[in-house]
Amino acid sequence: MTRDAIAIAHLSKRFGKVCAVDDLTLSVPEGSICGLLGPNGAGKTTTFKCLLGLAKADAGQVSYWGRPFSYHVFTDVAYVPEQSTLYEWMKAQDYLEFTRRAHRSYDPALAQTLLALLDLDARKRVRALSKGQRTALMVVMALARRPRLLILDEPTSGLDPIHQRQVLDLIIEAAAGGATVLFSSHQITQVERAADHVSILKNGRLIVSDSVDALKEQQKVIEAIFEGEVPSINGLTHDPRVRRIEQAGHTLRVYVLHSATSIARDIDAMKPASVSLIDRNLEDIFMDSVTAGSPATVR
Secondary structure, eight states: OOOEEEEEEEEEEEETTEEEEEEEEEEEETTOEEEEEOOTTSSHHHHHHHHTTSSOOSEEEEEETTEESOHHHHTTEEEEOSSOOOOTTSBHHHHHHHHHHHOTTOOHHHHHHHHHHTTOOTTSBGGGSOHHHHHHHHHHHHHTTOOSEEEEESTTTTOOHHHHHHHHHHHHHHHHTTOEEEEEOSOHHHHHHHOSEEEEEETTEEEEEEEHHHHHHHOEEEEEEOSSOOOOOHHHHTOTTEEEEEEETTEEEEEESSOHHHHHHHHHTTOOSEEEEEEOOHHHHHHHHHHSSSOOOBO
16 A cells, blocks of 8 residues: 655645645655646745745644654655755855765766756856756756655756756656655646646645546536537536536537536437537646636545
8 A cells, every 4th residue: 555755734834914825735645746736826835845844834744654854754855946045156066065975875876967968067156057057956966866755846947848858757767766756837737747646726725636647537528519509508507516617609618527427428418419528638627726716626
């Protein structure tokens, strides 16, 4: 049975009158890649800081492999923050040497491979690195440790498309090797490509949490085309399985949260000329979730 690498229970964090994280309960199974999504200000970075003790939560608990955060846990965790925390005067190779001395699991050969892959010159000082190169350096420092858990806040920020793809491949490769990954990204296509589980925050609250495959299977569009007028659909308007209904001419589109096949059968009974189930991508699901007045699916 798979255990949780991270278990968050009723986590809350306020900054004055602003509730940045609101009663968050979330688990990340060991060996999984969990993508954390949300609009700006949704609470993603604050959640990461609370997980790592960089911000003190007002309420709630966090455990790693069933244990509270401690020095021993810290040695198994690598963190890449959204904003660079690197000293301008230090060279990239200085940071790698610092990482080597601080962590027994550091793999110097892997570090050199990653530097070459991401086109980083270790002789350069941080001040000479672009934003993307600084992100890449922090990613190299994290991955070269071969950690059990990676917590990555926008790990492709500032990178060009080629290096973004390479970092995603490295994340997937790390998980395939047994690591657990929790990462955030504003680029939903990246989460869809890399993650097997997705959680969406809005105003500090968890509104969606499920596997990517399950979300896509549940949330579909039923499109029905009628030869004449679209018949009355009053029974669907308040159906809790339905997010919204659109009608244009003879075409009816029903956006469903689950039970798509069952609802499609009900619509088929109205005798349309055709009925089809249309898959939705993660970006569609995200946009519906954060713009809707009510929560979507939380498991």
